[in-house]
Every structure is written in structure tokens, then in C-alpha cells.
Amino acid sequence: MSSQVAKAARRVTHELHGVVVSAGLMQKTVKVRVGGQKxxxxxxxxxxxxxxxxxxxxxxxxxxxxxxxxxxxxPTSKHKRHVIKNIIAPFGTPVEERPPIPTLEERIAEREAKRATKAERRMKAKEEQKQ
Structure with missing residues (x-):
């Protein structure tokens, strides 16, 4: 698992800061506005x-x-490619009263667990097809 963490750490090239402009309308998804100039x-x-x-x-x-x-x-879905790292300045409800934001290690562990269960289901399905 440490290799997964190392790979993910190398992939993180930059961190963006922005303001949440839409939350609660989509499941597990928020829209964040990041400033820029042209x-x-x-x-x-x-x-x-x-x-x-x-x-x-x-x-x-x-x-x-x-x-x-x-x-x-x-990639989490078709348009989601970013994940929340931390809350810099909360608005409204204090951070202590909200659900915690998972760390990189926790996210990787959860992803590996999901992939393992999927692999098990696939193996069972292949075995059933052979019989």
C-alpha cells in the first residue's frame, strides 16, 4: 500500500485553493470556483x-x-478529477461538527478494498459460468 501512497503523492503536482459555490445538490460532489486571470x-x-x-x-x-x-x-466520474484536501476557512457550521475529511491513505485504503471486493465478485461470476 505504501507504493500506492507514493504514486499518488507523485501525481499531486499542485494544490488549488477555491471557494465552494455549490454544495448539497449532488451526492458527494461540490463545485469549487478557483480564481485566475487572463x-x-x-x-x-x-x-x-x-x-x-x-x-x-x-x-x-x-x-x-x-x-x-x-x-x-x-477520475471519480466523467467530470470529477479533483478531491478535497482540507478546509481552509469554514463558513457557517464549525469544522468540528462536520464529518471528517479522509486523508490520502484512507482514500487509497478504501479504493483498494473496493477493488478487492470487485475482483472477488468477478472470480465468483467466472466460476459460475464455467459450471
Whole structure:
């Protein structure tokens, strides 16, 4: 399992900070706005150019208005490629009263457990087909 943690740590190239703009509307998913700027060559001026990311929130512990840090992870669904790392500044309910955010090791352990159960189901299905 340590090799999985090492692989995931190498994959994390950058950490983004943003504000949760939509929470509670999708299961285990929040929308995070990350600030950015874009240069306009004609006007010679910087303009705000925020990006929105769909972020995996395993325990649904985020609320709209929270300032969070997100990191790239493995693809969870078609549009979710990031996962919550921690809450920088909570909005509303204190962090202590919310479900905890799982660490990288916990997420990897959960993923490995799911993959192991899936492999068992597949083996049973193959055995049943042979008979």
C-alpha cells in the first residue's frame, strides 16, 4: 500500500485553493470556483477568469462558502478529477461538527478494498459460468 501512497503523492503536482459555490445538490460532489486571470492583448489588461471544478467530497462535509484546498486525484466520474484536501476557512457550521475529511491513505485504503471486493465478485461470476 505504501507504493500506492507514493504514486499518488507523485501525481499531486499542485494544490488549488477555491471557494465552494455549490454544495448539497449532488451526492458527494461540490463545485469549487478557483480564481485566475487572463491577459487581453488588445486592451493590455488582466481580467478575472475563474475556473470551476467538480470536486469529490467523500463524506459530504463541505458547505457553500467554505474556502478549501483541492488536489488532483484519480477520475471519480466523467467530470470529477479533483478531491478535497482540507478546509481552509469554514463558513457557517464549525469544522468540528462536520464529518471528517479522509486523508490520502484512507482514500487509497478504501479504493483498494473496493477493488478487492470487485475482483472477488468477478472470480465468483467466472466460476459460475464455467459450471
Amino acid at each position: 491577459w487581453n492583448k488588445v486592451i493590455n489588461k488582466w481580467f478575472a477568469d475563474p475556473k470551476h471544478y467538480l470536486v469529490h467530497d467523500p463524506n459530504s462535509s463541505l458547505r457553500t462558502g467554505d474556502v478549501v484546498s483541492i488536489v488532483p486525484g484519480w
